[in-house]
Amino acid sequence: MEETISFRGLEKKFGEKHAVKPLTAEWRRGEVTALLGPNGAGKSTLVSMLLGLRRPTAGSVSAFGMEPGSRPFRERVGALLQEAKPADGLRVRETLELFRALYPRPLTLARLLSIAGLEREASRTATSLSGGQRRRLAFALSMAGDPDLLVLDEPTVGMDIESRDRFWDTIRALSASGKTVLLTTHHLEEADAVADRVVVIADGQVLADGAPATLKTSASLRSVVFDAPEGAQAADWSSLPGVERVERQGGRVRLYASDTDAVLLALVRGGRGERNIEVREPSLEEAFRALTAKGGEGA
Structure with missing residues (x-):
């Protein structure tokens, strides 16, 4: 598969503080x-260097073998940043026509209105749109030049559920057509559903980089969840084989374990009366919490 983005020892410092620690990746x-990363992790700084908005302290970044900020680069890259505002x-x-005029092979006006879901609002002033509609318009503007690489910073902020679903359907279609998408989001369930690859960054350092399924299984534990019998205490399960953590909310208990098969067998043999037993795979949010907690301990 063709390389799109290349980081070679990329680093950014503000004074003595590392915003992005040396990064090499493709x-x-x-x-x-x-x-993904907590606030202040270095995500926005990394994105700004990719787009040529900030110069790295050391190392380099390129897309399609081109330096960020060059005219050929701008013709192949679309960006949606958090502070995007309509004219x-x-x-x-x-x-939309104004942005189309900036590119040699733009998408049609009809296609851009369809992407934004704003066909009925085409004659309205951009500033009269709702917050979610403005965000959809900003996304369409990032698509004006039919870019090969899309860089999206918190793209669904302000969108309602229907708009968010439509947006992610569009992203899936763009990826299937060969477009490359880099996005930041705080909606981890959406990242889990859409992303082929997840990069977790904290304190300017990449903590994990891989497929969502790989990160979930490597960074977090599977769990066994059930309805607890009356009068039972957390200590009744903490000593079961493989159990590393016990959580209880009301009558529902969750056992995080390195070996859920052993836990299931112990529950059946124990005869305590646990009901509605199920095994759950770790979520991306759980993996994210585990990774960033470990990163904080090592900082």
């Missing part, structure tokens, strides 16, 4: 990569 064409006084149609 991200491939057609992948949807989710960049005052322009209608939706005029705003």
Whole structure:
């Protein structure tokens, strides 16, 4: 698979503080990569260097073998940043036409209105749109040049559920057509459902990089969940084979274990009366919490 983004010893410091610690990685064409991390982790700094908005302290970054900020680079890259705002006084149609004029092979106006789901709002001023509609318009603007690489910073902020579902359907279709997508999001369940690759960053350092399923199984534990019998205490299960942590919410108990098969066997043999037993795979949120907690301990 063709390399799209390449980082070679990329580093950014502000004074003595490392915003991004030396990073070497390659991200491939057609992948949807989710960049996850707590606030202040270095995500926005990394994105800004990729787009040529900040210069690295050391190392280099390139996309399609081109330096960020060059004209050929800009023609192949679309970006949606958190602070995107519509132009005052322009209608939706005029705003899209203005951006289309910047590119040699833009998408049609009809296609961009469809991407934004704003066909009925084409004659309205952009500033009269709701927050979610403005965000959808900003996404369409990032698509104006039919880019090969999309960089999206918290793209679904302000969108309602229907708009978010439509947005992610569009991202899946773009990826299937060979487009490369790099996004940051705080909606971990969405990243889990859409991303081919997840990169977790904290304190300017990459803690994990891989497929969501790989990160979940390597960073967190499977669990056994059940309804507890009356009068039972957490200590009744903490000594079961493989159990590393016990959580209880009301009458529902969750056992995090390195060997859920052994736990199931022990529950059946124990005869305590646990009911509605199920095994759960770790979520991306649980893996994220585990990874960033470990990163904080090592900082």
